[in-house]
Amino acid sequence: MVHYHQLPVTLVPSSTSMKLFDAHNHIHLGLHGLTPIITSSTRMHHPNATFAGAAIMSTHPRDYSAVESVVRELRERSYNAVPCYGVHPWFLNDVITDPEATRVLENGEELWLNELKERLQMHPDAIVGEIGLDGARWVEQDDGYRVNSVVDENIKKQSADKSIWDRKRTLACPMSLQKDAFIKQLLLAAELKRPVSIHVVRAWGELFDSLDEVREKMKQKHEMLRIHASKNSSGILEKQKNMRSKIKEVLLPPKIYFHAFSGKAGILPSLLSACAKGNIDPNSDVYFGFAPAIPNFYAPKTPSIMRQIGLHRLLLETDLEDASCAWEDLLRCLEGVAGALEVDVQEAADQTFKNAECFYFNNR
Secondary structure (H helix, E strand, O other), X not given: OEOOOOOOOOOOOOOOOEEEEEEEEOHHHOOOOOXXXXXXXXXXXXXXXXXXXXXXXXXXXXXXXXXXXXXXXXXXOOOEEEEEEOOOHHHHXXXXXXXXXXXXXXXXXXXXXXXXXXXXXHOOOOEEEEEEEEXXXXXXXXXXXXXXXXXXXXXXXXXXXXXXXXXXXXXXXXXXXXXXXXXXXXXXXXXXXXXXXXXXXXXXXXXXXXHHHHHHHHHHHHHHHHHHHHHOOOOOOHHHHXXXXXXXXXXXXXXXXXXXXXXXXXXHHHXXXXXXXXXXXXXXXXXXXXXXXXXXXXXXXXXXXXXXXXXXXXXXXXXXXXXXXXXXXXXXXXXHHHHHHOOOHHHHHHHHXXXXXXXXXXXX
């Protein structure tokens, strides 16, 4: 999640219209509203490219209403728009240290998780996101445990023993607590059969552990449902029961999108295999994105990783809050994908839009 951009766009012209869908952004948090991306898309950089819509990712329960507002405005203007609800790992500490948010309700759920569930039930077209694990979001720790995003270099210089300074740094949220919240949100997505957008940075081992735990919990749930059904059946439904037993239950969210993918090429086979173990198809139900606003987009390794992933699993994304930069970055993302896979921008645009349709709209 960022709000800056860099480098000019030099997109090669296409002869036919291209629909571009921003699969991951936070423009509901920006200061300029929607107008910049809509007006820019009609006149800037590429006359044959069309802004087709966006998935608006929440980061914290406090911005759920803003997500709804932006989605409503986009739809009123006839754009595709998807509301996405979840708690981002960067802001998880705010939630789990709030006594009201963690208050346990009569149903046994904490308030923040119950609110997420209710929001998803209110919006059957919504997905779960942005959620995830982050092992690189370090903050300063002082006596009051205040989070300071900018480190004063003068303070560092005044510390004769660097190890003392290092001990004052901590993850924005302890990984054990991140995993707990992540698993709860993944389980909710699996139970409600909603796609999920996942943020993972330097926490791939924890991700695999979390997927394993969710699969096991979903297996247990399905087994309990089978036992309950058998106790309440009278033999008339034996044929249907036998048919159901042959169907592989989905043990993970039905579709998974690894946004701003930061993993190495070597992790991809294991990642796709882990998803397949949850009985989702790694060729049609697992997607990846790379955001131009994040330096990893320009890393030398990224084109080869994109090629290994394949165009059929890539989505365009900006990860921006500032809508005035979003259209330019969406075009930049398209150019990066087309260049990495050595296809023309038309093919890249058509396939990534098809992927977005499959992920966001063809799962109900």
